[in-house]
Amino acid sequence: MKKLEGKMIATGGIIGIIAALLVKFGNPVNMGVCVACFFRDIAGGLGLHRAQVVQYLRPEIPGFILGSFGMAKAKGEFKSRGGATPLIRFILGFFLMVGALVFLGCPLRMILRLANGDLNALVGLVGYAAGIAVGIEFLKRGFTLGKSTAQPAASGYTMPVLALGILGLLIAAPAFVFFSESGPGAMKAPMLMSLGAGLLIGAMLQRTRLCTAGGFRDAMLIKDFHYLWGLIGIFVFALAGNLVFNFEAFKLGFAGQPIAHTEHIWNFLGMALAGVTAVLLGGCPLRQTILAGEGDSDAAVTILGLIAGAAFAHNFGLAASANGVPLNGKIAVIIGFIVVLIIGVSVVQHVNRQSIATRSKKEGGASVGI
């Protein structure tokens, strides 16, 4: 068992160090790796939203997908599969992104922010755990998005091909693609370095299945700390990496943190929304990206939901900024909770009806004779 823990800490540690290095070489501070932010930047780069400061076709994301794809192919684990309640996945992915952009970062960036002294991320962490606890209550009552089934090859190859397309657009840089000239979108590590980091992380995570939501969920639900060790590895090594490579950017406190705000309630609620949606989806945005690379088209639909969520978040003025959370963003988070609650109750009711139906069918034969 000890050996596995070492492996998880090592995986997390490499991600933490890569994140610190990407910041050193140009990515925005505390955003060495951020899955939500990078999908948001890609949505901007494709012109799906027009927030001029967050538009860039981040090569890390195609890296995650293709790294996972390559590793899954090499190990014979690539399987085209899907068909497990895709529309609900899209909606959950959408609101996961809304929650993340109100907090300003996905769960991975939350850990990286914490590792750079940003205590607002601690509030986010408590919110994330609270959201996961709510999600677990739904799981206990029977919530499931069903079992995926084998699908045509074209379905599983969609995301890897899309990843290649994004890389192609990044390199060709046609006029219809947007690149930020200022702001976080203009801050970037060299393209090949970002891509290489993405490929490495993608390949590693395909092997280890590390998932930020899974880490907390398993710790709370079944007292299993396998994935949590990986998260601890990310935190410890990102902290060490930041102190070594980005010492001048390290700052302990709430105020004046990079790409962050101090509205505690909304840091809490934003991450709580991300937590509950991630648990219901069976994985955080990072995990969904890895799964999409290994042929899971349900995860691919979730990613489309994330991208749509990011586009709406900026088009409708929902996303937070260093100035705080706009009113629209607050309303969107509340709508998100209502929608998630309705989905949760609806699925649980459906599952319970199904199980009563199959039971009465099984027992039906016996009762006739009585």
Add this chain to the structure above:
Amino acid sequence: MDYYCVMTFNSTSHALNFEKLFKGRGIAVRLMPVPRQVSSSCGTAAELPCQLREEIQKLCHQQHIEYDEVHMIHHKQQKNWFADWIKK
């Protein structure tokens, strides 16, 4: 080669029902993340004593505990430099 058995489920609540049933009967079952040899989902599985697996499956049918499959997993002896290093 070392091995152990796991049962996979279609939903987490099935796994929880399973645990409740067998813990109460004093059978050593333990919930765990699904081992990657079986599936790469982010879900929950249960480790169980291999010699009891047929009995357990029978009891699951009787008690309406839904499960997916039972797998036998072989431990592979792998070298991992980092894990060795951490242990030092």
